[in-house]
Amino acid sequence: MTVSHRAGLSRRAFLSAAGALGAATFACPSILRAQGAAIKVGVPTILSGRVAILGETASVGAKMAVDAVNAAGGIDGRMIELVIRDTKGKPDEAARITRELISNDGCQVILDAEASGGAFAVHEVVRDAGTYCVHSISETSSLTADPANTAHWIFRSGRQGIHDAIAGGLYASELAKAGVKRWATCSPDYAYGRDTTAEFMEFLTIFAPDVKLVGETWPKVFQPDYTENITNVLNLAPEALYTCLWGGDLVAFFDQASLYGLFDQFQTVAVNMGDAPVLEAIKNLPAGIHSGNRYHKDIPDSEANETWNAEFRKSGKLPTNWGWQAYTGARFVIEALKATGGGTDRDKLAEATKGRTIDSPHGVNGTVTMRESDNTLVDYALGYGKTISEAPYLTDFQPTAWDVILEHETEWKKRKGFI
Amino acid sequence: MSRMHPFARAGLLALAALCGFVLVGAASPGTWLLDTLTGLFAAGLLVMSLHLLIGYTGLISFGHAAYYASGGYIFGMVLQTPAFVAACGAWSVPLATLLAVCGTGLFALLVGSICARLSEIYFAFLTLAFQMLFVSIIQGLVQYTGGDQGLTGGIPRPAFLGLDLVQARDRYAFSAFLFVAGVLAVRLITLSSFGASLRMVRDNERRAAFLGVNTYAVKVLAFTAAGSIASLGGVVLAVFTSAAYPEWAGWSVSGEAIFMIMLGGLHSFWGPLVGVVAMRVINDVTLLYTTHTELAKGLAILFVVLVLKRGILDWLTDWRKARRKSPSTKEQRHAAP
Amino acid sequence: MLDLDALLNCFSATSCLVTQASTGVIIGMLLFLVASGVTLIFGVLHVVNFAHGAFYMIGAYTAWSAYGATGSYYLAVLAGALSAAVIGVLFERLAISRVYRENLLMQLLVCYAFVLVADDAVKMIWGAEYLAMGIPAEFRVPPYRFAGGVVPPFYVFLVATSLAVAVACLLLIRYSRFGKIVRASAQNATMVSVLGIRVPVYFAALFGLGCALAGMAGALAAPVRSMTPGMGLSILIDSFIVTVIGGMGSIPGALLAAVMLGVTRSFGSLGFPLFVDGAMFIMMVAILVFRPQGLLGEKALR
Secondary structure, eight states, X not given: OOOOOOTTXXXXXXXXXXXXXXXXXXXXXXXXOOSSOXXXXXXXXXXXXXXXXXXXXXXXXXXXXXXXXXXXXXXXTBOEEEEEEEOTTOHHHHHHHXXXXXXXXXXXXXXXXXXXXXXXXXXXXXXXXXXEEEEOSOOOTHHHHXXXXXXXXXXXXXXXXXXXXXXXXXXXXXXXXXXXXXXXXXXXXXXXXXXXXXXXXXXXXXXXXXXXXXXXXXXXXXXXXXHHHHHHHHHHOXXXXXXOOOHHHHHHHHHHHHHTTHHHHSEEEEEEEEOHHHHHHSTTOOTTOEEEESSBTTXXXXXXXXXXXXXXXXXXXXXXXXXXXXXXXXXXXXXXXXXHTTOOOHHHHXXXXXXXXXXXXXXXXXXXXXXXXXXXXXXXXXXEEEEOXXXXXXXXXXXXXXXXXXXXXXXXXXXXXXX | OTTSOHHHHHHHHHHHHHHHHHHHHHHOSSSHHHHHHHHHHHHHHHHHHHHHHHTTTOOOOSOTHHHHHHHHHHHHHHHTOHHHHHHHGGGHHHHHHHHHHHHHHHHHHHHHHHHTTSOHHHHHHHHHHHHHHHHHHHHHOHHHHOXXXXXXXXXXXXXXXXXXXXXXXXXXXXXXXXXHHHHHHHHHHHHSHHHHXXXXXXXXXXXXXXXXXXXXXXXXXXXXXXXXXXXXHHHHHHHHHTSOOGGGGSHHHHHHHHHHHHHHOSSSSSHXXXXXXXXXXXXXXXXXXXXXXXXXXXXXXXXIIIIIOSOHHHHHHHHHHHHHTOTTHHHHSOOOO | OOOHHHHHHHHHOHHHHHHHHHHHHHHHHHHHHHHHHHHHHHHHHOOOOTTHHHHHHHXXXXXXHHHXXXXXXXXXXXXXXXXXXXXHHHHHHHTGXXXXXSOHHHHHHHHHHHHHXXXXXXXXXXXXXXXXXXXXXXXXXXXXXXXXXXXXXXXXHHHHHHHHHHHHHHHHHHHSHHHHHHHHHHHOHHHHHHTTOOHHHHHHHHHHHHHHHHHHHHHHHGGGSOBOTTTHHHHHHHHHHHHHHHOXXXXXXXXXXXXXXXXHHHHHHHHOGGGHHHHHHHHHHHHHHHOTTOSSOOOOOO
């Protein structure tokens, strides 16, 4: 009695026909034919909704890496095929799609380009299924730092919240030493916003114990109107404001805050300002805003990075933090596959990824490494700079020394009971 | 068969369906079909329980997803309490399911008794307001509910009655059971004399009141029953994803449930299930060619509303009747809600 | 949690009081500007325009393009309002007019379908990235200060525009010939058409006006808000809260409700920052339970 409208269409039939479409979500001009059987890499990501730009730029990054290796002949003649699917930013959709990618689409490798909650959902699936996976977008430290989450076949190729917090705290402590003692925060009220802000304040207090947190305000994510938060901050009369608002929210916040002359009154540390789409969207960018680097073509100031930036922009999209992270994730997958000669055995791939150092236009010294102890990325360009009102919008970049970061990260892990 | 009491017939049908599902599950080679069907079961429970309100009682609830999510959350939170699992052992999962249903039922009873005094648009908005309040509460009580990240860390699912819910097939079988049970419950309600009261309230509330029906009580009971059955959908989702997320109580989930009902057909029992499948088909087929699933869905809905002017199953039924050219088909259509 | 000290401190300091009160009024008037279209359409046509957020979005995006092309903020606002009006009229003729007499669900469905199509269309035309207009040169001036409080001129302009809109709508609906005809048609279209008046034209015009208000709101607020496809959703929820609390169909009610909500948000973010949203929903629940017709609405025929 159950009415089924599947009308006899087997999804497998559809997909094998559509298999060559692969990353059919974008007008992909070069659909390469597989010579040997293609190696399929599943990419669950966000392609719709407010954060669609995350998936779009991550896809460009991943495709850059994959197209390059395919053009050079693939892995021993076998092409790599990216199967990019939209999770709509919903965690249970992410879980379902990852399962489908593995069981139905034959992906033996997952390059996870989902963020925060979605990444955890994907994580549970690849743990259960035992599939090799590289998380490329999630910045939540506990994904790799917490031993309860670890699995030797799962890696992270993106930045970590804790690294940013240490770098930020260190940078801000210089401001504190110059007399900026009263701090206020204005960050989005959800897990990322709360954790990142708390970590920043934790490290600021470690490096400059005499700073005082005079108040916090927590707008909701995607809140259109920040007026009450802005006037709150004005009432608190701090000497510096910290915010980890990002993307469109940061743009709106800046526009609204500049009406109140906020940026003339105190220093601002906007962690996520250094993102190309944000920098180019804010007209009349105030100068002197301290910002972390999400992705910037001058950080690191190398030719490889300039080339990468130009290459990325050919896609018509602006390079973002998500773009370089997905690119890096794809690079690690490719290098691992090269080492195993195209074999997709999970343990062999994991072995080939662990502790590996690869050349990277985004690495501090031209390389980035997948740290052996907890399967996460280190040595990527990290630091803070100040904004200026015209291109390239960010200047005076001060990279944070990785040995300092690592030292404090270890202490933080001990404090949290992770080691 | 036609001499049998309708309840017995429904029960037998349910049993047959359950056996069918389990056989399909056992025979299926990969896990794709099982996962897809599990997703459809959860949506089906949400939609059929809402159908009890919209199609049979004439109550349009914009906030039904709250009970869906509440089922998942209660189930998950209960099982994440070590004391509970220790105490109940092998009976943890069935008891947690029962608790989810009862807890949600209480919640629905509370909200329903406040909302049922109002009608039409005001009722709809009030249910929506309660749903948004519920989401605010979940996101606020971060220590208990995990806040906006949802219940993390996985939900322990101790094996029971030979079923290990970590295994795809067993999980599917459990979901199929909950689905069949939920739909059977809705069917039994609509077949019963209470169901007749529901239809009376839907068609003409004043007349029903004149006949001595306590329309307020009828509405509250319907709301409670619908909420309780929706919670089963939440349990299915929680088992499937080993988590619970505040998005499940979002108004877009409620909205999509309404659209699935409208898409499938308001005037028959099975219409909403047709809508669930249809929506999924539109989504998946579109995804094969383009990312513009929203556009496709929008156009499909416009087509159904403006061209067909009624749900798919309703249209099919009317078309079949017109073909058979029977004389008084106009009387046989349900009155418009 | 509850920070009553901060709240009481604020009441005692004039500068804080002025800033927060003006903030409340500003937030409220912006809310009203956005919600006015819904109230207008419901009040006259008894149709809930669930696609309201989509028209807000269309207005904002059109204004962005117009501003980029002409450099004039006022032309951009006009363009935003006009585009929303035109699309609104088309939508009304093609879709809404067929579901006037249908129930709420059909209206909801039709509007939802439109929202889906509009969101994707916007994404296709302008892309999925967020866009920002930037504050026009004439408003890039330091904020006004009085009694220690801070008020930006741009918001003063928006508040004034909001008030003007409110008054204009009220006058139009209550006293003008157009308003009387539309209200009469909504009550008894047959009789009005018997008098030789082309009722569908008036309905379409009113719906277009409501959409124009939404589009204008989107365009007016564009300088300080970033745009993404799908931005209409949060606007829709806010508009409904305002409309329900104020009274569905009452423009003065919507004004009052909006300012109340604005002040709640403003002082609430000091006193109970984590429950500001919750407080708004509780207000909505309270109104619906104790006074379903809203603060200034007419008692509904139940």
